[in-house]
Amino acid sequence: MIRHLRILAVAAFAATPLHAEIDIRPVTSEAGFTAWLVEERSIPFVAIEVIFPGGAVLDADNWLGATSLMTELLSEGAGDLDAQGFAAAIEATAGSVRFDAGRDSVSLRIRALSENRDEVMALARLALTEPRFDEAALERVRAQTIASLERDARNPNTIAARAFNELAFEGHPYARPTDGTPESVAALSRDDILAAHQAALTRDRVLVGAAGDISAEELAALMDALLGDLPEATVPLPDYAEFTAPGGITVIEHPGPQSVIAFGHAGIRRDDPDFMAAFVMNEIFGGGRFGTRLMREMRTVRGLTYGIGTSVATAQHGDSFQGRVSTDNARAGEMVTLLRAEWDWLANGGITEADLDRVQTYLTGAYPLRFDGNASIAGILASMQFQGFDIDYVNVRNDLVRAVTIEDIHRVAERMIDPESLHFVIVGQPQGLEDLGF
Amino acid sequence: MVTRIHPRAVLAALALWLGLALFASQQLAAAEPAAAGSTPREFTLENGLQVVVIEDRRAPVVTQMLWYRVGAADEPPGLSGIAHYLEHLMFKATDNMEQGEFSAVVEANGGRDNAFTSWDYTGYFQRVAADRLELMMEMEADRMANLRIDLSDWLPERDVILEERSQVLESRPERVFGEQMRATLFQNHPYGIPIIGWRHEMEILDEAAATAFYRAHYAPNNAILIVAGYADAEEVRAMAERHFGPIPANPEAGPVARPTEPPHHAERRLIMRDPRVAQPFVNRVHLAPVRRAGDQAEAAAFSMLGALLGGSSQTSVLERRLTHEKGVALSAWAGHNGNARDHGTFSLGVTPAPGISLEEAEAALDAVLAEFIENGVDAEQFERVRMQVRAAAIYELDDASARARSIGADLAIGLTLEDSLGWLGALLEVTPDEVIAAARALDRRASVTGWLKGEEG
Numbered sequence: 059m060i061r062h063l064r065i066l067a068v069a070a071f072a073a074t075p076l077h078a079e080i081d082i083r084p085v086t087s088e089a090g091f092t093a094w095l096v097e098e099r100s101i102p103f104v105a106i107e108v109i110f111p112g113g114a115v116l117d118a119d120n121w122l123g124a125t126s127l128m129t130e131l132l133s134e135g136a137g138d139l140d141a142q143g144f145a146a147a148i149e150a151t152a153g154s155v156r157f158d159a160g161r162d163s164v165s166l167r168i169r170a171l172s173e174n175r176d177e178v179m180a181l182a183r184l185a186l187t188e189p190r191f192d193e194a195a196l197e198r199v200r201a202q203t204i205a206s207l208e209r210d211a212r213n214p215n216t217i218a219a220r221a222f223n224e225l226a227f228e229g230h231p232y233a234r235p236t237d238g239t240p241e242s243v244a245a246l247s248r249d250d251i252l253a254a255h256q257a258a259l260t261r262d263r264v265l266v267g268a269a270g271d272i273s274a275e276e277l278a279a280l281m282d283a284l285l286g287d288l289p290e291a292t293v294p295l296p297d298y299a300e301f302t303a304p305g306g307i308t309v310i311e312h313p314g315p316q317s318v319i320a321f322g323h324a325g326i327r328r329d330d331p332d333f334m335a336a337f338v339m340n341e342i343f344g345g346g347r348f349g350t351r352l353m354r355e356m357r358t359v360r361g362l363t364y365g366i367g368t369s370v371a372t373a374q375h376g377d378s379f380q381g382r383v384s385t386d387n388a389r390a391g392e393m394v395t396l397l398r399a400e401w402d403w404l405a406n407g408g409i410t411e412a413d414l415d416r417v418q419t420y421l422t423g424a425y426p427l428r429f430d431g432n433a434s435i436a437g438i439l440a441s442m443q444f445q446g447f448d449i450d451y452v453n454v455r456n457d458l459v460r461a462v463t464i465e466d467i468h469r470v471a472e473r474m475i476d477p478e479s480l481h482f483v484i485v486g487q488p489q490g491l492e493d494l495g496f
Numbered sequence: 497m498v499t500r501i502h503p504r505a506v507l508a509a510l511a512l513w514l515g516l517a518l519f520a521s522q523q524l525a526a527a528e529p530a531a532a533g534s535t536p537r538e539f540t541l542e543n544g545l546q547v548v549v550i551e552d553r554r555a556p557v558v559t560q561m562l563w564y565r566v567g568a569a570d571e572p573p574g575l576s577g578i579a580h581y582l583e584h585l586m587f588k589a590t591d592n593m594e595q596g597e598f599s600a601v602v603e604a605n606g607g608r609d610n611a612f613t614s615w616d617y618t619g620y621f622q623r624v625a626a627d628r629l630e631l632m633m634e635m636e637a638d639r640m641a642n643l644r645i646d647l648s649d650w651l652p653e654r655d656v657i658l659e660e661r662s663q664v665l666e667s668r669p670e671r672v673f674g675e676q677m678r679a680t681l682f683q684n685h686p687y688g689i690p691i692i693g694w695r696h697e698m699e700i701l702d703e704a705a706a707t708a709f710y711r712a713h714y715a716p717n718n719a720i721l722i723v724a725g726y727a728d729a730e731e732v733r734a735m736a737e738r739h740f741g742p743i744p745a746n747p748e749a750g751p752v753a754r755p756t757e758p759p760h761h762a763e764r765r766l767i768m769r770d771p772r773v774a775q776p777f778v779n780r781v782h783l784a785p786v787r788r789a790g791d792q793a794e795a796a797a798f799s800m801l802g803a804l805l806g807g808s809s810q811t812s813v814l815e816r817r818l819t820h821e822k823g824v825a826l827s828a829w830a831g832h833n834g835n836a837r838d839h840g841t842f843s844l845g846v847t848p849a850p851g852i853s854l855e856e857a858e859a860a861l862d863a864v865l866a867e868f869i870e871n872g873v874d875a876e877q878f879e880r881v882r883m884q885v886r887a888a889a890i891y892e893l894d895d896a897s898a899r900a901r902s903i904g905a906d907l908a909i910g911l912t913l914e915d916s917l918g919w920l921g922a923l924l925e926v927t928p929d930e931v932i933a934a935a936r937a938l939d940r941r942a943s944v945t946g947w948l949k950g951e952e953g
Contacts, residue, residue, distance in 0.1 A: 100554060101893050142820060145810030149880040152887030171887055198819065201849060205826050208774040214667065313771060315662045349603045358596070361655025364663045384663045416604060423606010427557050427623055431894040 080429050080452050082439065085268075087278035089286050093266035094439040094449060095277055098432060102172040104270035105436040108284075109444045111263045113163040115231040115375060116293045117254070123238015124246055124254040127203055129159035131251065134195035136184040141195045144181070153178035155185060161236045162374040163444065164258050169433065172271045179280055186259060187287045191251050204240045211240075214312050214485040215382070218320040221310060221483045222303070222380065226322070230299035232376045260291040267439025270432040299376030301325070303481040307394070307494070310485045317390040317486030321397060322380025323479040326470070328372050328446065334458050335466035336370050336379075336474060342409055342417045342467075343400075344368030344381055349420075351408075352381075352400060362389055362396075379474060391490020394482055401477035409471065411464050422456040536903060537729040538913045541736060543745045544717025548903055548913060549732045550724040552896040558725035559897045560632045561621040562640070563908045565720070565751050566713035568691040569615040569838070575705050577693020580613040581657055582706045586620065587611070588649040590642040595649055598635055605631065615687055616837045617908035623897065626726035630735050637739035640714055645703045654701060661692050669770035673779075673948045680764050680944045681781050684755045685839060715746035720907045724900035751910070757783065757839060760942040773950040775826070778858045779845035782943040784832055786840040787919070789911050795834035796922040797930040798842055803881045804873060804931060805844060805865075806830030811877060814844065817864045824852045824860045837909045842938060854947045869935050873928035885923050 085093045114125045133148075133155065134141040148155055153170040155178065166186065170178035210216040220235055227233040237243075264285055268277050301324035326336045337345075344352040346367050356362045368381030385393045429435050429452075442451060484491070534551045541547065568579045589595045602609040607624030622632045665671045675690050682688030692698070721740065723732045760783065787795040805813045806829045810820070814828035830844035844865070848857035892898055906916035 098554065101890060103890055103894070105894075142810055142816060145808060146876070146880060149808060149811060150883060152883045169891065171890060198823070202826050205775050205847070205850075212772050212774045315666045316659075347603075347608070349599060354596075357656055359652060361652035361659070364656060364660040384667070385659065386662060416600075420603045420606055423604075423625060424608065425606075426555070426625065427606070427608070430555055430557055430897075433894060 080435070082449055082452060083274060084449055085274045085277050085281075087281045089282045091261075091264070091266065091278075091281040091285055093268055093277055093281060094443065095267075095272070095274055096269040096432075096435050096439065097273065098269055098435075099271050101432065102271050103432065104168075104170055104172070104175060104268060104272045105432040106168040106170075106266065106268045106280075107436040107440040108166040108168075109265045109440045110164040110166075110259050111162065111265070111374065111444060112258050112260075112291070112293070112295065113160050114234075114236040115161060115296050116257050117231070117234070117238075119234075121246055121250045121254070122234055122242040123203070123236075124250045125164065125258050126159040126237040127200065127243060127246060128191075128251045128254040128258065129157045129164050130199050130203065131191050131195060132157045132185045132189050134199060135190040135192050136181075137188045137190075139184070140190070140192060144185070148178070148181055151178050151181070153181075155182045157185070159236070159258075161232065165440075167433075167437075175272075179284060183284050183287075186284065189255065191248055191255075193248070196248060196251065200243060200246070203237065203243050207235075207237060207240045207243065210237075214314060214316075214318040214384075217310055217312060218318045218382070218483050218485045221308060221485070222320040222322065222481070225303035225308065225481060225483070226301055226378055226380075227299040227376055228302040230376060231296050232299045232373075256289055257291075257293040259288055261285055261288040263291050264288070265440050265443040267436045267441075267443070269435035269439065296375050301376070301378055305479045305481060307482045307484060307491060309488060309491070310483065311487065312485045314486055315386065316384045317387050317393075317484050317488040318382070318384050319390065319393060319397075319485075320380065320382050320483045321480055322368075322371075322378050323476060323481065324474075325370055325372055325377030325379040326474055327377055332466065332470040332473070333370075333372070335462050335470040338414070338417060338421070338459060338462045339404075339409065339467050339471055340368055340370045340379070341421060342413045343404055345370075351403075351413075355400060356383065356393070356396065360396075362393060387487045388489050390484060390486065390488030391492075391494060394484075394491065394494055397482075398477045398480060401475055401480060404471050405475040405477065407468050407471070409464070409467050414462070414464050414467060418460055418462070421459045425456055425459075536899075536913060536917070539729075539733060541716065541741055543741065543743060544715075545736065545740050546720045546907065547732065547736050548720065548722045548907070549727055549729040550722070550896055550899050550903065551727060551729065552724065552893075552899075553726050556626045556726045557623065557896075558626045558629050558723060558727050559621060559623045559900050560629060560636065561619055561722040561724075561900050561904050562636050563617050563619045563720040563722070563904045564714055565617060565718050565908050565910075567614050567616045567618055568689065568693075569686040569754055570713065570752055571686065571689070571709070572705075574697060575701065575709075576689045577657065577691075577698040578701055578705050578709050579618055580692055581654070581698070581701050582709050583611050583613045583618050583620075584653050584657060585645055585650060585706050586639055586643060588653070589644045589646060590639050591644055592638050592642055593635070595646065598639065601631070601635065607632070613691055614905075615691060617905065619904060619908070621897075621900075629723065629727060629732075630739075633735050633739045637743060640716065640719070640740070641743045643707075643710055643714075645706055647703070650703045650706065654698070657692065657701075658695065658698055661695060661698065665690070665692060666695075669768075669772045670948065672770070673768050673946060676766060676768060677779065677781055677944055677946050680766055680946075681783065681841070682839070683757060683760065685757050686754060687836070687839060713749055715749040716740055716743050717745040717747075718749040718751075720904060722900045722904045724896040751837070754838060760939075763940045764944040766944060766946040767949065768946065769949050769951055771951045773948055775847050776854055776947065776949040777845055777847040778854050778861070778945065778947050779843060780861075780943055780945040781841050781843040782938050782940075784834065784840040784842035784938075786834045786836050786838065786909075787906075787911060787915065789915055792915060792919060792922040793925065793930075794934075795832070795840065796919070797926050797934040798832040798840070799834060800881065800923060800926045801931050801934045802830050802832035802842065803884075804877060805868070805935075807881065807884075811880070813868050813877075814846070814861070814864060817867070818846060818857075818860055819849075822860060824849055824857060828861070835905060835909060854949065858945070858947075865935065865938075869932055873931050875928075878928055878931075882924060885920060889920055
């Protein structure tokens with residue numbers, strides 16, 4: 059099925075804001091673990107999301123990819139169960155226990171029917187605290203991971219993202235590939251995996267969100283059983299990463315009809331007073347949906363691309379303001395020229411009061427639509443904690459969006475947006491770059 | 497996260513049964529409180545518009561979906577891609593709304609909207625706060641009857657769909673390979689033509705072709721309206737009568753006869769080479785039964801076969817034998833797609849482990865399939881799959897939009913609401929013997945086997 063992307067024009071109707079009506083309760087267990095809970099009893103299952111801050115940034119330079127490979131192996135056998143046995147036991151409950159490693163965290167997503175929740179939780183605890191890391195599983199998953207990394211090495215989107223990170227965060231863990239390289243993964247030993255397990259999953263770096271058919275008391279007991287045996291954190295989190303890429307163009311030759319262009323410059327910190335203004339500015343300019351300035355200029359008017367997006371990429375240990383677009387090789391130079399002109403437009407007060415009104419109506423109206431099921435609510439609850447929000451953020455978030463003024467937008471644009479600092483990583487066989495003055 | 501790409505989607509619409517089908521059993525729905533999981537209500541307007549309402553009052557949010565029973569398999573010869581191109585143009589102007597106003601209004605109301613095209617249907621949807629439903633319906637009805645295609649819109653939009661083809665298809669050798677596989681599997685039916693279209697034909701699509709396709713197929717009697725979420729069936733009926741009711745039926749519109757497949761007599765084999773391929777793999781696709789109105793048993797057996805052979809990356813037969821025990825595969829897959837009007841597919845394949853050739857991998861795959869037929873279904877595995885089918889019914893109640901998609905897709909391919917709700921039951925009625933019979937029925941003469949390789953090797 060083919061997703062359709064579209065455009066923004068004049069908004070004809072004003073929306074009255076809809077209250078989210080989400081009742082989030084803080085839960086604290088005997089052992090001192092905390093969670094945010096939305097109790098929802100109409101469907102007999104619970105969704106739980108656990109985030110362990112840290113992730114691949116904890117990898118030492120000489121074992122890149124260890125956290126990622128370790129995380130893959132958590133569901134490959136634990137306690138008395140080998141890989142097949144563990145998977146069969148989960149399948150028999152019709153629950154799910156999924157681990158994922160990212161750059162800044164490892165996450166655990168659990169879904170369990172009320173009728174056999176205890177069995178699912180026992181299996182999750184086993185995977186978390188008693189993984190076997192059997193030699194056979196290690197070698198099989200290592201081979202799969204290397205194959206995946208070799209595929210990534212020929213994927214223009216991955217090539218562009220990696221090259222951009224290398225330039226943007228030189229000397230920082232953010233410059234490294236989250237999943238390692240074929241060479242680094244080939245060199246990892248079982249001891250490296252055990253060390254990564256001790257480093258990444260700890261009782262003092264853990265956040266929990268839950269939604270569905272469960273009480274606060276049940277959740278508290280469940281957390282103590284699941285997390286109580288984990289060790290304390292020993293590996294420090296990295297320092298803040300300064301943005302290091304200078305303005306310019308980096309071309310990486312790659313076969314294919316299109317050029318993938320990753321572009322950006324320094325961003326803004328989450329605790330900056332102008333963060334919300336920057337977020338709203340980006341929603342108007344290029345943020346993740348169809349009615350943005352960049353989609354209109356590059357797609358609707360000129361037919362240059364199927365899609366373009368920018369984001370205020372504010373993360374735990376470093377920030378950027380960056381975007382991605384694909385276009386025909388023959389039109390790559392034109393795209394770069396237009397993007398610099400759009401940056402100019404944004405930096406020099408291009409956004410109008412009407413643009414701001416429209417996006418505020420959209421953002422405040424769309425916010426409650428996110429809370430639409432146990433699985434999505436559990437994910438939002440954990441991620442809000444990870445990003446450092448207060449528990450009542452859900453109730454004030456729309457007020458914060460509405461409080462942003464056009465002066466705020468212009469101030470943050472002037473401060474943050476700089477066409478001269480833009481770095482473009484272009485992967486493909488781009489044409490028309492010769493006369494761009496770089 | 498490491499994404500281990502299992503090329504399960506080498507045929508664009510190939511979907512594993514656990515993902516696409518609806519598992520809402522009546523027994524379960526009856527046991528649930530009204531807040532979620534209610535039994536859908538169905539009625540038809542005088543002009544033929546079929547309407548289904550799925551009530552779920554947990555959150556004040558509603559999804560409207562309008563499905564047209566027309567897709568890429570209904571395109572005139574030489575105009576491949578016109579159904580999808582029209583889908584893009586439906587977001588432009590109407591006689592009553594300016595270019596782009598549709599989505600602007602959805603956004604101004606805090607909603608999101610999108611659309612999709614398949615071989616059998618084209619769908620449009622919006623997700624909004626519950627009190628905006630009538631506005632969405634008014635606009636959706638407007639563009640059913642009053643689309644206006646201007647030169648300043650359709651010309652750049654044709655470049656957009658060409659860029660879309662470059663980005664989502666031609667930049668990915670696995671997708672190009674899938675397109676070639678499909679074009680080879682279907683000898684006569686238009687399922688062999690890509691939804692997005694062949695590039696050389698897309699380049700000549702224009703306003704006249706889009707308008708003709710729109711007039712021929714977009715009408716209330718060729719559409720299904722699904723409303724899911726915080727809504728009342730009687731209110732939806734009144735709203736639909738107000739906005740869609742005045743649009744006259746088009747007696748010419750409706751599912752049209754398509755070319756169908758003749759008997760296949762020759763197994764086909766493909767080899768594609770592309771320097772961008774890092775991991776070679778072998779994939780085989782057979783013609784297979786579809787779910788038919790009032791008769792889903794045969795398709796259900798193939799779906800259970802797909803789940804047993806390839807439904808789990810650890811315990812399914814192909815992964816267990818080829819990846820875990822023999823160590824000849826990095827991954828192995830199988831799956832049935834019976835969600836189509838005319839012909840289904842069953843596919844299976846292997847990405848070989850390092851040092852194993854495609855020839856060896858294919859031989860190992862054939863051997864495991866023969867062994868499965870010989871040994872029969874493992875009783876414990878069969879029970880686990882059945883447990884997951886039952887649980888899927890509960891999990892799907894958590895997502896009203898997903899229920900709308902499943903039911904809409906089922907009705908759009910000619911199934912009834914009863915069939916849609918009965919699919920779970922059909923899966924649970926399948927016996928191990930029927931699974932083995934389905935495996936035996938996989939006919940190599942009605943299949944294509946493809947090897948995707950890099951330049952070396």
